[in-house]
Amino acid sequence: MNEEDRKALAEDVAGIVGEAHVLVDPPVLDNYSRDMTVEPPCLPDLVAMPGSVDEVQQVVKLANARKVPIVPFATGTNLGGLTIPRKGGMIIDLKRMNRILEVNEDSMYIVLEPGVSFGDVERHLKRNHPGLKISQPAAPAFTSVVANYLLGGLGTLAMKAGCHGDMINGLEAVLPTGEKILTGSASASPHWFSRHPLPDFCGLFVDWKGTSGIVTKASIQLWPKQPFEDYYAVGIWDIDHVPAVLGRIVKAEITEEQSGRTREVVEVGFGMYKPGEQQLPWDLLVMHRLAGASKKLFDAKVELLQEILEDETKQGRRAEILWDFSANEVARRVSEFPTTGFVLSWMDLGKEGVKKPGGGSTWVGGYGTLEQFPGGIKKAREIMERHKFVPMGSQRTMGLGRYSIMRFLIPYNRKDAEEVQEVREMMKELARMELDQGALMYKAPEWATEMMMEKVDPGYLDLLKRIKELLDPNDIMNPGKLGI
Numbered sequence: 001m002n003e004e005d006r007k008a009l010a011e012d013v014a015g016i017v018g019e020a021h022v023l024v025d026p027p028v029l030d031n032y033s034r035d036m037t038v039e040p041p042c043l044p045d046l047v048a049m050p051g052s053v054d055e056v057q058q059v060v061k062l063a064n065a066r067k068v069p070i071v072p073f074a075t076g077t078n079l080g081g082l083t084i085p086r087k088g089g090m091i092i093d094l095k096r097m098n099r100i101l102e103v104n105e106d107s108m109y110i111v112l113e114p115g116v117s118f119g120d121v122e123r124h125l126k127r128n129h130p131g132l133k134i135s136q137p138a139a140p141a142f143t144s145v146v147a148n149y150l151l152g153g154l155g156t157l158a159m160k161a162g163c164h165g166d167m168i169n170g171l172e173a174v175l176p177t178g179e180k181i182l183t184g185s186a187s188a189s190p191h192w193f194s195r196h197p198l199p200d201f202c203g204l205f206v207d208w209k210g211t212s213g214i215v216t217k218a219s220i221q222l223w224p225k226q227p228f229e230d231y232y233a234v235g236i237w238d239i240d241h242v243p244a245v246l247g248r249i250v251k252a253e254i255t256e257e258q259s260g261r262t263r264e265v266v267e268v269g270f271g272m273y274k275p276g277e278q279q280l281p282w283d284l285l286v287m288h289r290l291a292g293a294s295k296k297l298f299d300a301k302v303e304l305l306q307e308i309l310e311d312e313t314k315q316g317r318r319a320e321i322l323w324d325f326s327a328n329e330v331a332r333r334v335s336e337f338p339t340t341g342f343v344l345s346w347m348d349l350g351k352e353g354v355k356k357p358g359g360g361s362t363w364v365g366g367y368g369t370l371e372q373f374p375g376g377i378k379k380a381r382e383i384m385e386r387h388k389f390v391p392m393g394s395q396r397t398m399g400l401g402r403y404s405i406m407r408f409l410i411p412y413n414r415k416d417a418e419e420v421q422e423v424r425e426m427m428k429e430l431a432r433m434e435l436d437q438g439a440l441m442y443k444a445p446e447w448a449t450e451m452m453m454e455k456v457d458p459g460y461l462d463l464l465k466r467i468k469e470l471l472d473p474n475d476i477m478n479p480g481k482l483g484i
């Protein structure tokens with residue numbers, strides 16, 4: 001965009017959202033031009049921060065009339081380059097729209113705006129609705145609930161209901177041409193209890209990565225918070241036994257959460273990792289969270305977990321409880337091992353698991369079947385060790401074991417151009433490997449989405465293109481992210 005057009009646009013947008021909420025300073029724009037991944041940066045022309053759905057509508061109409069690309073933005077922490085404005089244009093930063101509008105305790109849903117973070121919801125529920133909880137990712141608490149759920153994210157209750165995209169009851173959205181719509185039960189009822197029974201348009205925004213419109217309100221499912229809860233870390237000795245052992249545990253419906261880390265993640269955490277050498281006796285460490293409405297029920301679940309593991313071991317699939325943490329104990333140990341605290345500490349590691357500056361982090365991750373997991377981990381170990389990176393694999397069981405994620409955590413030094421290029425090549429190999437196994441990449445960067453679109457059913461691809469064109473005739477919404 002030339003300087004004159006940019007100035008004119010900034011003025012007109014300021015007329016809608018207020019001058020204080022239009023950002024044009026180069027250092028500020030630079031912040032929005034990149035994220036912590038290896039995806040190439042690109043500068044936006046300006047950033048607009050609307051404060052209401054009405055302002056979003058006006059800004060979108062203006063952009064559409066001038067064919068200016070727009071990118072919806074929450075906190076830019078998606079780890080896939082998904083808010084990098086590939087064609088410049090305007091970033092629509094939704095952080096000012098941060099109201100929690102309703103909590104329905106009986107139907108267990110919360111209605112909120114896109115600027116509301118997981119930390120906001122956690123605090124609100126603790127204070128006002130202590131019997132309820134939300135499924136949360138291991139992402140920083142400042143990230144957006146709506147953005148994560150729209151991305152089909154994965155969290156603490158994915159085991160129960162699948163990815164977060166399946167936990168959306170309905171939403172309000174502004175289409176790329178500026179019209180506002182409601183989806184789900186709220187489109188014909190005052191209550192946001194479900195995305196059924198009318199034809200389901202929530203799907204026009206879930207997994208679209210901000211390419212079909214801007215969501216300005218969403219109803220998110222909440223879950224009962226049980227009084228008795230505990231974590232159990234289960235070690236599985238042989239990676240080939242993972243599907244059988246984890247599958248049996250989830251089908252017993254005794255655990256609310258099942259999320260694993262390969263031994264390398266733990267070895268790095270304890271500073272004992274050596275490339276190509278196994279230091280720990282088991283191959284996968286899987287955190288299980290068990291919960292119960294009564295002590296009796298909770299104890300029965302723990303007992304059944306132990307019985308299953310003893311029987312699996314008897315049948316030659318060695319698996320044991322290595323640590324059991326009381327809920328409070330978890331809070332203390334998280335900073336040491338393995339999950340969020342560890343995730344944050346692995347982010348300042350570089351090649352060969354050695355702490356290095358540079359703060360780059362990215363990952364390759366796909367949704368696939370639990371059955372594929374052992375083969376995928378073995379191939380990933382070969383690929384990552386060849387590129388001299390620690391094969392830090394993680395798993396999370398989704399939808400009662402119907403599917404699972406397989407993802408590889410890649411900290412790197414983003415100041416080292418050679419290392420950045422190495423990461424790009426390695427990620428392509430990992431993505432290809434996952435796709436060849438039948439897994440599909442979630443919140444994938446552009447190049448990985450293009451890889452997936454090469455495999456997609458032609459009828460599906462044709463319909464996707466027709467719907468995108470219908471919704472966004474000027475192709476202004478986050479161009480390039482849909483991979484078509």
Ligand SMILES: Cc1cc2nc3c(=O)[nH]c(=O)nc-3n(C[C@H](O)[C@H](O)[C@H](O)COP(=O)(O)OP(=O)(O)OC[C@H]3O[C@@H](n4cnc5c(N)ncnc54)[C@H](O)[C@@H]3O)c2cc1C
Binds near residue numbers: 076154
């Ligand atoms: C250490 C770490 C751990 C993480 N762990 C997890 C994890 O366990 N599970 C998980 O799911 N994620 C995880 N993440 C990824 C990420 O933080 C979340 O997915 C996050 O919720 C999305 O990021 P965001 O809120 O910053 O959204 P953004 O990155 O700002 O946006 C994400 C995408 O949604 C689009 N978008 C944003 N808002 C809207 C809107 N209102 N309407 C339409 N489109 C919109 C954007 O254009 C973009 O395509 C992790 C990230 C980090 C850094």
